Amino acid sequence: MTDNTPHRTTSAKLIVLDMAGTTVADGGLVERAFERAAERLGVEPGSADHTAKLQYVRDTMGESKISVFRHLFGAEDLAQRANSAFEEAYGELVQGGLIAPLPGARETIEKLRAEGRTVVLTTGFARITQDAILDALGWQGLADLTLCPADAGGRGRPYPDMVLAAFLRTGAVADVRESVVVGDTAYDMLSGVRAGAGIVAGVLTGAHDGATLREHGATHVLASVADLPAALEPQREPGA
Known part of the structure; x- marks a missing residue:
């Protein structure tokens, strides 16, 4: 019997998003x-x-x-x-107002949450700076959880700690392979790979190019975070 139901590599219920370069444009x-x-x-x-x-x-x-x-x-x-x-x-x-959301970032987060997914925003900055960015953008409460290195034992990327902290704190998935990690740098990719995330997606709106992102473990490379919801849509197996 042929299984005609859609298939995806992960249930993608936990989405861990980087901020600067991925969801936030900081203009250098x-x-x-x-x-x-x-x-x-x-x-x-x-x-x-x-x-x-x-x-x-x-x-x-x-x-x-x-x-x-x-x-x-x-x-x-x-x-x-x-x-x-x-x-x-x-x-x-x-x-001074020198920061802005990347196009489609807020809408992407809202769409992902509306689909029943848990969204976590992470950063390499200290909490005081992360909160300043969230305040400036009006993003307090936009995601389910926000994390900085101090919230996960003090080690930031490329360690997997913030991804694993998101997994543990939210309880959104039973298996870390059901997590999705998204970022614009090699360090984001390494943290996702080391945490065991099922999808590690690089975006081309920040520091590193597609080749660098793939070299460090990206399973997907997207033009921007706005393309993420479509990338997570169920895909039919060939011949299904």
């Missing part, structure tokens, strides 16, 4: 905030040290920011100072 604010923070710590603009540090920030988009600053500044006290200065600078830019 990460780099601008880093430059402000670095200057406050005495890194001279235009110097070789400044150029090298800025390139590292670009290369590690998606990683927990405190981890980035630990690598750049070494000593924990300097890393914490740099992180605090960065978060303050980023918050100032957000309050």
Whole structure:
């Protein structure tokens, strides 16, 4: 007997979405905030040290920011100072209105939740910055849950901790393979793969290109998060 019912690789009931570059367009604010923070710590603009540090920030988009600053500044006290200065600078830019939702992002989240899916927004920023972004966009309460690295033990991406925290806290699915992880960076892809998510989708609205996303484990590459609901529609098996 032929099974004519639609099939999908996962029930996709838990959707874990990155923010900056995936659902939120920050217009290069990460780099601008880093430059402000670095200057406050005495890194001279235009110097070789400044150029090298800025390139590292670009290369590690998606990683927990405190981890980035630990690598750049070494000593924990300097890393914490740099992180605090960065978060303050980023918050100032957000309050200045220099942030916006990516086209279709809000509608996508609303559609996914209307379909009975649980949506979690994650970030590599600290909670104070995440809340500033949510407030600026009017997104408080838009998702079922929001998580930052501190909410999941302190480790951000590429560790799987935030995805697993979403799995544990929401209880939305019985199997982590029923989770979907979506982001714009290699670190997002790695965190989804390491967590065991059934779908790890990269979007082309942020830091990394399709080849990089696939290289780090993307099962799907989408033009934007607005394409996610269609990608999760049940697909018939060939010949069904």
